[in-house]
Amino acid sequence: MNNRLASRVNTLTPSTTLAITAKAKEMRESGIDVIGLGAGEPDFNTPENILSAAIDSMKDGKTKYTPSGGLLELKDAVIAKLERDQGLTYERGEVMIGVGAKHVLYTLFQVTLNPGDEVIIPTPYWVSYPEQVKLAGGVPVHIEGTTAANFKVTAEQIENAVTDKTKAIIINSPGNPTGMIYTREELESIVQVCKEKDILIVSDEIYEKLIYDGNEHISPAQLSEDAKKRTLIINGVSKSHSMTGWRIGYVAGDAEIVKAMTNLASHSTSNPTTTAQYAALEAYNGPQDTVEEMRKDFEARLDKVHPQLAEIPGFHVLKPQGAFYLLPDVTEALEKTGFANVDDFAAALLTEANVAIIPGSGFGAPNTIRLSYATSIELIEEAIRRIHQFVKDNWKE
Known part of the structure; x- marks a missing residue:
C-alpha cells in the first residue's frame, strides 16, 4: 500500500x-x-471579569460566526493596546486575530515562505518554530545564543547567517525557554542588519508582560519606521491574562501579509472561537491589575x-x-x-x-x-x- x-x-x-x-x-x-x-x-x-464577559456574551446570543480575521472591536482593542503599551499605530487591516499565537505563527509562515526559503532561528528556541517553518516548505537556520551571551544572538551572527534565500528572522523576547530580553541597543543593531539584507522580523512578544528586575520590553517595531514595516508582531492573551486554553492570539504588521493570513484562516478555521474573542476583548479593555x-x-x-x-x-x-x-x-x-x-x-x-x-x-x-x-x-x-x-x-x- x-x-x-x-x-x-x-x-x-x-x-x-x-x-x-x-x-x-x-x-x-x-x-x-x-x-x-x-x-x-x-x-x-483566568480573571473573574474575563470569565463573566465570556458568559455574558453567550447569554446575549453572541455565539455565531465572526469575520475570519476576528471581531472588529477586538482588533480595535489590540490596536489600542499597542498604542497604549508601545506607542505603535496600526489600522484594522494590519491586524488579524487567530486561534492562539501558535496558529498565528503557523499561518504567517504558510503565507510568506516558498520552498527553500530560509528562516533564521536563534537557539535556544521554542520547540514549534523550526517545525512550523519546515511545514511551510522553509528551511530553519540556527544560530547559537550561548550562555556567555545570555542566550542571545548578535547582529554580526545574523549577518553571517544571511544568504540570498533568507526570508526572515525570529526574535522571541522575553524568550522561551531562556527568559532573556533583548535590549534596545541590541535590537537596534539587529534591525539595521534586517534593513540592509531586506528580511522580515517575526517578533514573538507573548511574554512581554512577565518582566522582572526593572527590565524593559522593546519591540523591534518601535525602533524605526522601516523596522515597523518589516516586523510582524505576534502576541496574545495566553500568558499575560492566564488564558492559554482560550486560544486567542494576534498578528500586527504589513497589511498585504495580514490579508493573506486572513484569507488562509477563512479556509482553515473560519474564525477564532467567538466566546473566546469576547473574553479577550475584556482582557484588553478591562482592568489590568x-x-x-x-x-x-x-x-x-x-x-x-x-x-x-x-x-x-x-x-x-x-x-x-x-x-x-x-x-x-x-x-x-x-x-x-x-x-x-x-x-x-x-x-x-x-x-x-x-x-x-x-x-x-x-x-x-x-x-x-x-x-x-x-x-x-x-x-x-x-x-x-x-x-x-x-x-x-x-x-x-
Whole structure:
C-alpha cells in the first residue's frame, strides 16, 4: 500500500514537552507523587471579569460566526493596546486575530515562505518554530545564543547567517525557554542588519508582560519606521491574562501579509472561537491589575528559587529577566553523574525522583534542562530539593 502520509509530516520532530508531560500524568494517575515543572502556562485561573464577559456574551446570543480575521472591536482593542503599551499605530487591516499565537505563527509562515526559503532561528528556541517553518516548505537556520551571551544572538551572527534565500528572522523576547530580553541597543543593531539584507522580523512578544528586575520590553517595531514595516508582531492573551486554553492570539504588521493570513484562516478555521474573542476583548479593555499581580508573584518565586537551583552541584544557571522558566546548563552535572545526555537525565529524574522537567534538546540547547516556576512555591522548592538529592546520589568523583 502506498504511504498515506504526506512527506512533509515525516520531517516533524515529536514534542518533547508533550511526551514528558504525558508520562508524568500517567505516573500521577497511578498514585505516584510527581511534581511537574514542565508547564508552559500560568497556574492562575483566568480573571473573574474575563470569565463573566465570556458568559455574558453567550447569554446575549453572541455565539455565531465572526469575520475570519476576528471581531472588529477586538482588533480595535489590540490596536489600542499597542498604542497604549508601545506607542505603535496600526489600522484594522494590519491586524488579524487567530486561534492562539501558535496558529498565528503557523499561518504567517504558510503565507510568506516558498520552498527553500530560509528562516533564521536563534537557539535556544521554542520547540514549534523550526517545525512550523519546515511545514511551510522553509528551511530553519540556527544560530547559537550561548550562555556567555545570555542566550542571545548578535547582529554580526545574523549577518553571517544571511544568504540570498533568507526570508526572515525570529526574535522571541522575553524568550522561551531562556527568559532573556533583548535590549534596545541590541535590537537596534539587529534591525539595521534586517534593513540592509531586506528580511522580515517575526517578533514573538507573548511574554512581554512577565518582566522582572526593572527590565524593559522593546519591540523591534518601535525602533524605526522601516523596522515597523518589516516586523510582524505576534502576541496574545495566553500568558499575560492566564488564558492559554482560550486560544486567542494576534498578528500586527504589513497589511498585504495580514490579508493573506486572513484569507488562509477563512479556509482553515473560519474564525477564532467567538466566546473566546469576547473574553479577550475584556482582557484588553478591562482592568489590568491582575496582570501586574501575577507578574509580581512570578518575580517573587524567581527571586526565591533561583539561588536554590544554583546551589545544585554541576548546575550553572543564569537568572532570567522574564517569562517563567529557568534554563540551567547541566554539562558538568551530566559528566559527574554519568548520564549520556539531558534526555537520559530527564527520564531518570522522572522515574527515580518523581520530578518532570523538559530536556533542552527539544529547544536546540542539548546541555540544558528547562524548569517552569509556574506552580506553587512549595512544589518548586520540593522539586529542587529532589533534584539536588538526585544529583548527589548519582555523583561520581
